[in-house]
Amino acid sequence: MTSLFGDWAALLPLLVLAGAGMAMLFVDAFVKENAQLGLFAALILGGTALVSCGLWDEPVTMTSPAILGGYLAADRLALLADMAMCGGAGLACLLAGGYLREHKLERGEFYVLVVWSTLGAMALVRATDLLALFVSLEALSLGVYCLVAFRRHSPKSAEGAMKYFLLGSFASAILLFGMALLYGATVHTDFAGMAEAFRTGETGDGPLDLRLGILGMALVLIGLAFKVSAVPFHMWTPDAYEGAVTPATTFMAVVVKAATVVVIVRVFFGVFGTEMLAGATSGWPVAVMGLAAITLVVGNVAALVQKNVKRMLAYSSIAHAGFLLVGIAAAAQLDDGRLTTETVSSVLFYLLAYTVSNVLAFGSLIAVGSRGKEAVTYEDLAGVGRRHPWVGVPFTIGVLSLMGFPPTAGFFGKYWVLEAAVSAGGPLTYLAILAVLMSAVGAYYYLKVLVFLFMKQPEAGAPVAEPMRSGYVVAALILSGYFVMRMGLAPTAYLELAQGASYQLAGLPDPNAEPAEPAEAEAPPTEVAAAAE
Amino acid sequence: MVTGLGTYLTLSAVLFGIGAAGFLARRNLLLQLMSIEIMLNSVNLALVAINRAHPTSHAGQVFAFFVIAVAAAEASVGLAILISVFRLKKSVESDRADLLKG
Numbered sequence: 001m002t003s004l005f006g007d008w009a010a011l012l013p014l015l016v017l018a019g020a021g022m023a024m025l026f027v028d029a030f031v032k033e034n035a036q037l038g039l040f041a042a043l044i045l046g047g048t049a050l051v052s053c054g055l056w057d058e059p060v061t062m063t064s065p066a067i068l069g070g071y072l073a074a075d076r077l078a079l080l081a082d083m084a085m086c087g088g089a090g091l092a093c094l095l096a097g098g099y100l101r102e103h104k105l106e107r108g109e110f111y112v113l114v115v116w117s118t119l120g121a122m123a124l125v126r127a128t129d130l131l132a133l134f135v136s137l138e139a140l141s142l143g144v145y146c147l148v149a150f151r152r153h154s155p156k157s158a159e160g161a162m163k164y165f166l167l168g169s170f171a172s173a174i175l176l177f178g179m180a181l182l183y184g185a186t187v188h189t190d191f192a193g194m195a196e197a198f199r200t201g202e203t204g205d206g207p208l209d210l211r212l213g214i215l216g217m218a219l220v221l222i223g224l225a226f227k228v229s230a231v232p233f234h235m236w237t238p239d240a241y242e243g244a245v246t247p248a249t250t251f252m253a254v255v256v257k258a259a260t261v262v263v264i265v266r267v268f269f270g271v272f273g274t275e276m277l278a279g280a281t282s283g284w285p286v287a288v289m290g291l292a293a294i295t296l297v298v299g300n301v302a303a304l305v306q307k308n309v310k311r312m313l314a315y316s317s318i319a320h321a322g323f324l325l326v327g328i329a330a331a332a333q334l335d336d337g338r339l340t341t342e343t344v345s346s347v348l349f350y351l352l353a354y355t356v357s358n359v360l361a362f363g364s365l366i367a368v369g370s371r372g373k374e375a376v377t378y379e380d381l382a383g384v385g386r387r388h389p390w391v392g393v394p395f396t397i398g399v400l401s402l403m404g405f406p407p408t409a410g411f412f413g414k415y416w417v418l419e420a421a422v423s424a425g426g427p428l429t430y431l432a433i434l435a436v437l438m439s440a441v442g443a444y445y446y447l448k449v450l451v452f453l454f455m456k457q458p459e460a461g462a463p464v465a466e467p468m469r470s471g472y473v474v475a476a477l478i479l480s481g482y483f484v485m486r487m488g489l490a491p492t493a494y495l496e497l498a499q500g501a502s503y504q505l506a507g508l509p510d511p512n513a514e515p516a517e518p519a520e521a522e523a524p525p526t527e528v529a530a531a532a533e
Numbered sequence: 534m535v536t537g538l539g540t541y542l543t544l545s546a547v548l549f550g551i552g553a554a555g556f557l558a559r560r561n562l563l564l565q566l567m568s569i570e571i572m573l574n575s576v577n578l579a580l581v582a583i584n585r586a587h588p589t590s591h592a593g594q595v596f597a598f599f600v601i602a603v604a605a606a607e608a609s610v611g612l613a614i615l616i617s618v619f620r621l622k623k624s625v626e627s628d629r630a631d632l633l634k635g
Contacts, residue, residue, distance in 0.1 A: 131596050138603045142610050149614050155621045159630045161614050166565055166627070169607055170556055173572035176600065177549055180579040184542065187587045189596065205587045212542075239633040 010060040010067050010074030013052045013082050014122055020044035021115040028108030038097025038472060041111035045090030045118060052082035056500070070190050072126040073266075076501040080348060081125040081262045083497075084355045087483075088254030089118040091359045091476045096247035098470030099366050103374070105245065110150055114251055117143030121259040125266070130179045130189040133263065137175070137227070141168050144256060147248040148240050160243020167226065167236040175223025181216030185209045191271050198274045217272055221284060224267075228260040228321050230291045231298040238302075241314035249310065250362040253317045254355045261324050261351055265344060268328070269505070278332050285332035288325050289427060293434055295322030300438040303445050307377050309365060312445055313358075316402060319442060320354050326428075326435050327417040333424040341499075341506040343424075346416035348498035349491070353401065353409035356483040360398030363477050367391045370468040378452045380465050385453030391467045392453050394477040401484045403446040404439055409487035412495075414439065541582030548575035562618065562625040566611050573604045 005012065024044075028037060055061050060074055067074050093111055100106045120139030127133035145168065149161030183189055186197035187205045197203045198213065222233065229237040241249045268284060277283045299319030306312040324347055331343035368375035368384050368391055375381060385392025401408035404415075414435075421432035458464050487494050496512045503510050548571060555568035577597040584593025619625050 131592070131599060134596075135599055135603060138607065142606055145610050145614065149617055152617055153621070156632050158614065158618045158621050159632050162562065162618050162627070162630060163633075165611055165614050166556075166562070166569075169569050169611065170553075170572075172607075173549075173552070173569055173576070176573065176576045177579070180545075180576045180583070180596075183580065183593060183596070184538075184583040187583075187589065189592045203587075205589050242633050 007060055007067065009055065009058060011072075012055065013048050013079075013086075014119065014126075016051055017044065017048045017086075017115060017119050017122065020048075021112065021119060024108070024112050024115060028112060036097070037108045037111045038093050038100070041093040041115055042090040042097070042472075045086045045093060045115065048118075048122075049083050049086035049090065052079045052086065055079055056497075062504075066128055066190075066192070070192070071129045071132040072123065073128045074126070076504045077262060077266065077348075078122070078126045080352075080497055080501040081258060082122055084258050084352050085118060085121050085125075085255045088258070088355045088359055089114055089251055091363070091480055092247050092251040092254065094472045094476035094479075095250060095359075095363050095366050096245075098468060098473035098476075099245065099247050102369075102371050102468045102470060103245075104371065105151060107150075110147070110245075110248075113143045113147050113150075117147065117251070118255060121255050124259045125262040127263070128191045128266075128270075130183065130191075130194075133267075134172075134176060134179060137263075138172065140256065140259060141172065141227075144248075144252055147251060148244040150248060151245055154243075156243045157245070158243075160240045164236045164240035164243075167233075171223050171226030171233070174219050174226070178216045178219025178221075178223060181212045181219065183216075185211075185213035185216055191267070194271045195273070198271065198277060214277075217277065217284060218287070220267065221287060224260055224264050225291055228257060228264065228324075229318050230321050230325060231295040231318065234295070234298070234318050234321075237318055238311050238314040241317070242308060242311050246310065246362055246366045249314075250359055253313070253358045253362065257317065257321065258351050258355060261328075261347070264328060265347065266505070268332070269340075269344065285329050288329040288332070289431055292322050292325035292329055293431055295319070295325060296435055296438045300441045304441060306445070309378060309381065309449065310376065312449075313361060313365070316442065316445070317358065319438065320402075322438075323414065323417060323435060324350060324354075326421055326431055329431070330417070330421040330424040330428050333426065333428055334420070337506060338508065339420075339423070341502045341508055343417075343420035344502035344505070345495065345498040346413075346420055348501055349495050350413035350417055352494055352498065353413035353484075353487055356480045356487065357398055357401035357408070357410050359480040360394055360477065360484055361402055363473060363480060364391055364395035364398055367467050367470075367473050367477065368395070368465055370466045373463060373466055375465050378448060379458070379462065381449065381452040382456040382458040382462075382465075383453075384465050384467065385450075388467045390474070394481050395453060396450055397481055397484055399446045399449050401488070403443055407485075407488040409484045409491070411488060412491045416495075538582060538586040541585075542579055545575045545579035545582065548572075548578065560626050560628045562615050562627055565627065566608065566615070569611075570604060570608065573600055573607075576600060 117140050120136050123136035145165045148164050151157035186194045187203040188194045197208050201208045226233040299315050303312050303315030327347035331340045334340045401410035404410040418432050421428045500510050552568045552572035556565050559565050577600050580593040580597045
């Protein structure tokens with residue numbers, strides 16, 4: 001693709017999606033008969049994911065230039081996040097194609113908002129400057145606030161949106177203040193310049209102000225913890241997830257979380273990765289460990305007592321955020337660069353697995369309900385699996401994968417993160433033990449879904465859930481189910497993708513590249529040796 | 534008399550604190566929205582002041598413009614949500630938001 005478009009090829013995923021988003025606005029405005037926008041949106045999002053796939057080995061990606069004057073990166077980490085987010089958003093659009101029609105909510109705005117929010121998320125994972133980070137984070141968040149408020153006549157939807165908006169913009173303000181302090185400390189807004197200032201203690205315009213820098217870093221961590229819904233900044237999550245229409249919940253669980261985790265990886269390893277700020281006993285890894293521990297406990301225990309399945313899945317997404325933070329803390333604790341990189345790649349694999357499992361679980365929850373009889377509580381699920389195995393089986397796979405049961409995607413995600421935490425040793429070992437215990441707690445509420453699906457019958461007189469009939473929903477279930485099983489049975493290909501992204505981020509040669517490439521990487525030292533002679 | 538960067542940053546931090554305290558203490562959605570605006574504007578003050586102290590580039594001033602634009606977009610979405618809440622509940626008190634719990 002580079003030969004055709006030159007360096008612009010690096011921007012192709014963004015441009016394709018932006019062009020398609022524009023087209024969708026026009027289609028929605030001028031085509032009165034609803035023009036299957038759900039399918040259209042899913043296809044363009046899928047197409048964007050494929051464009052990102054196609055850029056994987058291109059020179060623009062491999063040389064990783066900072067494009068657009070250093071505001072955006074064009075690296076494999078961004079492309080990997082694209083695949084997860086565009087794939088997830090595309091599947092959410094397919095689900096919406098079935099769900100919105102069934103519940104008589106079909107309006108084109110939904111898909112347009114999904115596409116533009118995804119564009120914000122794609123810019124967010126590429127951001128290599130505080131300005132780009134802030135603007136794209138808001139582009140993502142503003143779209144998602146609207147998605148939560150989408151069901152205009154439902155008080156729950158309005159309430160969820162209100163809480164999400166208030167806490168979300170509060171978090172944005174905190175994040176922004178942190179950014180301003182970081183700018184004050186380092187006199188740079190680009191990540192490379194900031195990292196340089198933190199490493200050398202010199203800003204190029206006077207010495208680094210470390211106190212401002214640390215305060216700024218803490219505020220940025222708090223702001224991002226809000227967005228990734230880590231406890232104690234999670235209050236909005238269950239309400240927004242429950243209030244939103246289920247396809248929008250899927251979008252939030254998948255895209256917002258994936259984008260935020262990738263930003264945390266990029267900022268905290270890229271900018272704050274110095275020995276002083278990322279020390280094993282002081283610095284941000286300790287704070288992340290604390291967040292991870294409390295997030296795991298609160299997320300899992302609160303999910304235990306829920307009666308509403310959607311709310312249970314919301315708390316489960318908080319618990320998964322805890323698991324991702326365990327991986328990030330473990331990566332920061334390992335002092336060997338290669339081990340750190342391996343751990344980052346297991347976090348990224350976890351993210352991929354989490355994406356497809358969540359789409360499958362939420363998609364099945366959508367499939368169980370029909371107009372006027374949306375499945376909400378565990379009781380609503382009673383016996384559905386037996387009466388309608390085509391819903392019961394994907395629900396089972398999705399829930400087992402979220403639980404981490406082999407041979408599904410979630411198993412390897414959890415396994416590799418735990419392995420990294422154990423090998424990091426020290427306090428991380430206790431965190432790994434806590435994570436295992438909390439996974440056992442999690443098994444209770446995940447298995448409860450299966451018990452209700454297959455072993456209970458609806459009580460006499462209770463409304464009997466009637467699954468909806470929609471080709472879109474079935475297609476989304478089949479696709480996400482395929483990826484869940486594929487990642488569980490043959491995870492190597494996906495782990496190699498994650499490794500490709502994390503090794504490039506760390507500046508190390510790709511361990512899975514063709515044999516020709518290591519020779520190239522070794523070339524500079526020989527030149528140096530020759531020059532020395 | 535020269536006003537140093539520390540003075541501006543202190544003022545900015547005080548404004549940010551007032552905004553945050555207002556956001557947490559008030560129960561009226563509209564006032565909470567205004568508190569967030571105060572917080573964003575305190576950030577603008579900090580950005581511009583830092584840029585004045587380090588005039589090697591204009592990153593801080595440009596950043597402040599972007600913050601103004603984004604704050605406007607955020608206010609429009611926030612007010613839309615507020616109107617939708619008011620239509621359904623006839624109130625903009627965030628204490629009345631008690632449908633979603635647990």
